[in-house]
Amino acid sequence: xxxxxxxxxxxxxxxxxxxxxxxxxxxxxxxxxxxxxxxxxxxxxxxxxxxxxxxxxxxxxxxxxxxxxxxxxxxxxxxxxxxxxxxxxxxxxxxxxxxxxxxxxxxxxxxxxxxxxxxxxxxxxxxxxxxxxxxxxxxxxxxxxxxxxxxxxxxxxxxxxxxxxxxxxxxxxxxxxxxxxxxxxxxxxxxxxxxxxxxxxxxxxxxxxxxxxxxxxxxxxxxxxxxxxxxxxxxxxxxxxxxxxxxxxxxxxxxxxxxxxxxxxxxxxxxxxxxxxxxxxxxxxxxxxxxxxxxxxxxxxxxxxxxxxxxxxxxxxxxxxxxxxxxxxxxxxxxxxxxxxxxxxxxxxxxxxxxxxxxxxxxxxxxxxxxxxxxxxxxxxxxxxxxxxxxxxxxxxxxxxxxxxxxxxxxxxxxxxxxxxxxxxxxxxxxxxxxxxxxxxxxxx
Numbered sequence: 144x145x146x147x148x149x150x151x152x153x154x155x156x157x158x159x160x161x162x163x164x165x166x167x168x169x170x171x172x173x174x175x176x177x178x179x180x181x182x183x184x185x186x187x188x189x190x191x192x193x194x195x196x197x198x199x200x201x202x203x204x205x206x207x208x209x210x211x212x213x214x215x216x217x218x219x220x221x222x223x224x225x226x227x228x229x230x231x232x233x234x235x236x237x238x239x240x241x242x243x244x245x246x247x248x249x250x251x252x253x254x255x256x257x258x259x260x261x262x263x264x265x266x267x268x269x270x271x272x273x274x275x276x277x278x279x280x281x282x283x284x285x286x287x288x289x290x291x292x293x294x295x296x297x298x299x300x301x302x303x304x305x306x307x308x309x310x311x312x313x314x315x316x317x318x319x320x321x322x323x324x325x326x327x328x329x330x331x332x333x334x335x336x337x338x339x340x341x342x343x344x345x346x347x348x349x350x351x352x353x354x355x356x357x358x359x360x361x362x363x364x365x366x367x368x369x370x371x372x373x374x375x376x377x378x379x380x381x382x383x384x385x386x387x388x389x390x391x392x393x394x395x396x397x398x399x400x401x402x403x404x405x406x407x408x409x410x411x412x413x414x415x416x417x418x419x420x421x422x423x424x425x426x427x428x429x430x431x432x433x434x435x436x437x438x439x440x441x442x443x444x445x446x447x448x449x450x451x452x453x454x455x456x457x458x459x460x461x462x463x464x465x466x467x468x469x470x471x472x473x474x475x476x477x478x479x480x481x482x483x484x485x486x487x488x489x490x491x492x493x494x495x496x497x498x499x500x501x502x503x504x505x506x507x508x509x510x511x512x513x514x515x516x517x518x519x520x521x522x523x524x525x526x527x528x529x530x531x532x533x534x535x536x537x538x539x540x541x542x543x544x545x546x547x548x549x550x551x552x553x554x555x556x557x558x559x560x561x562x563x564x565x566x567x568x569x570x571x572x573x574x575x576x577x578x579x580x581x582x583x584x585x586x587x588x
Contacts, residue, residue, distance in 0.1 A: 157217055159325070160266075164224040167264050168208045171231060175201045178252075185249075186242055193238055200234040203227075225270050229277060231256050236281040244289030245300035253278050254310040261314025262321075271318035275311025282307055376416070383413050438584045441469035441478075441514060445505065448482035455490040459501045466507060470584035471514050473561045478581070481554040481565075485518045485577050488551070492522025492575060512583055513563070519576040525569040533567055 182193040207227035493501040569575040
């Protein structure tokens with residue numbers, strides 16, 4: 144983690160230094176030229192020569208500013224920054240030499256430049272020390288050179304040199320503390336960024352868990368509802384079917400076409416109610432029975448499902464890709480029902496899409512002690528708005544009277560009862576794939 148933080152910090156610091164160096168260099172150009180007012184106030188008789196020195200220094204600073212905008216500025220920003228920081232110090236030291244030496248008030252300009260470099264500019268600790276030592280050296284050199292041409296105050300030179308040394312020490316200390324503060328700030332930003340990423344991942348996981356729990360709650364609620372309805376509805380339905388069967392055998396009914404048709408319609412309606420009750424039993428009794436862990440051949444179950452849906456799959460190419468051994472544990476009739484439902488839905492989607500080459504792919508593979516099964520079609524796909532609702536009880540996109548929306552809900556409950564999960568993936572207008580997994584007959588398979 145530390146090397147990553149270090150590399151990230153260095154990259155961020157390089158951009159930080161470059162931006163501040165550009166601003167600082169531009170400000171230095173303005174301040175150097177603006178110092179003409181000081182020349183007029185302190186040494187009006189030498190304002191011309193001092194102004195030329197300022198103009199020359201500002202010219203070099205402008206070249207440094209241009210270099211800071213060059214393609215290589217990012218790589219050499221430290222060297223360029225330290226170079227232009229020395230330019231005002233050289234200019235001021237020359238002014239000190241040209242005016243009054245140690246008695247010149249321009250010594251305060253050197254001190255202010257050191258403070259500005261240490262507090263504002265993003266230079267390193269060693270760079271701060273180097274700038275302070277350089278400033279003290281050029282100041283002493285300027286004062287000594289001035290004294291050699293006449294007289295100078297030794298005590299003033301010593302005092303100002305000590306003052307500059309203090310300023311250089313404070314400037315270097317500021318650069319050290321600023322460097323530490325920037326590193327700590329970056330580490331804090333790095334930690335916050337990592338925690339935000341972890342939080343996003345956690346929120347996504349929680350959202351998935353919430354959706355799964357909501358689905359389970361819906362299944363449990365429907366199971367409770369179904370359990371209450373079974374005894375209340377199933378017996379009257381059976382009585383009604385028996386009565387209808389007896390009525391159909393009556394001579395008067397057989398002699399009347401209208402009565403015969405009416406009783407046939409009534410019987411068909413009651414049989415449909417009976418089918419609904421049968422589907423609801425899946426939710427009412429979700430505990431595994433004696434056949435829940437029986438070993439059977441999935442390939443055989445798939446063939447049965449394909450035979451039972453043969454009429455619906457007419458004209459559709461069905462490809463099957465299974466491993467050599469497909470022995471699994473579970474309730475074979477219930478899982479055949481799941482396959483029938485998935486194949487029937489795929490066939491309906493292909494009919495709606497009117498593909499030139501309708502195709503259903505059934506694939507399975509052995510993975511981590513389970514058989515992973517997928518049923519994919521190149522039909523109409525499922526819209527994103529409906530994708531999260533396909534397993535909801537009574538949700539259907541079929542026309543009125545052509546489906547109750549219980550097929551996928553029943554299949555979901557059956558797969559869940561077998562310790563797996565029925566999943567769906569789709570691209571609207573292109574394809575749909577339902578997948579689930581079953582426990583293999585042997586753990587080491």
